[in-house]
Structures are given as structure tokens and as C-alpha cells.
Amino acid sequence: MKNLSYVILDGNLTADPEERTIAGxxxxxxxxxxxxxxxxxxxxxxxxxxxxxxxxxxxxxGENCVEYLKKGSKVTVMGNLKQNRWKSPEGENKSRIKVTASTVRFDSVRKKESKVA
Structure with a gap:
């Protein structure tokens, strides 16, 4: 049986989302x-x-997050917890827990600029 690691968080972005392309x-x-x-x-x-x-x-x-969210945006994130583990250059064991989002609800969305004729 699989264990459950689902989380729901409601808060504000501390900075604009950053996007990158990974291998593949x-x-x-x-x-x-x-x-x-x-x-x-x-x-x-x-x-x-x-x-x-x-x-x-x-x-x-992720592309939608980059397009519509900015620092301070209010969102609700639903997703799974994921722990990354690695060794530092000094040989110390390190770990970090991240949330892998399955849903991001945009509670405050940046308004698109409207053109005035």
C-alpha cells in the first residue's frame, strides 16, 4: 500500500516564479x-x-504560474511532498522537502492591461 504525502497550502508568493527547462x-x-x-x-x-x-x-x-503570478500573489497549492537528498562538497548529508504541485488555484490574478481606444 502506498503512503499518503498530500498537502494543501494557502499563502502568498515571496518572489516571481522562475522557469527553466531541464534535460529532456x-x-x-x-x-x-x-x-x-x-x-x-x-x-x-x-x-x-x-x-x-x-x-x-x-x-x-508551471508555465501558467510564470505567466499569471507575481510576487505577493495569493494562491492555494495542492500537491505531494518530495524529499531531495544529496551530499555537500564537504561530504555532509543534506536534504530538502519540496511541494510538487498538482493544482495551483490563482486566488489573486494579475490583470492583463486593457487597451483604451
Missing amino acids: GKSLANFTLAVNHTANNQEGKDKEDVSYFEVEAWEKL
């Missing part, structure tokens, strides 16, 4: 999502906090 010609867009939430401090009182999540969107989904 597939397009990939990357962006970071800031998610605000409430956490308890040491005294047990609520405080506002923010968490940052790296998101990757492939092919047409």
Missing part, C-alpha cells in the same frame, strides 16, 4: 510560498508566525 525539454517553474499561521509561544500565548515552502510546478501548470 520539460519546463519547470519554482516559487516560494509564505504561509501565515498562529503558533503558541513559550508562555502559551498565540503569536503570528510564517512558514516558507518551496514549490515546483511542471509543464503547463
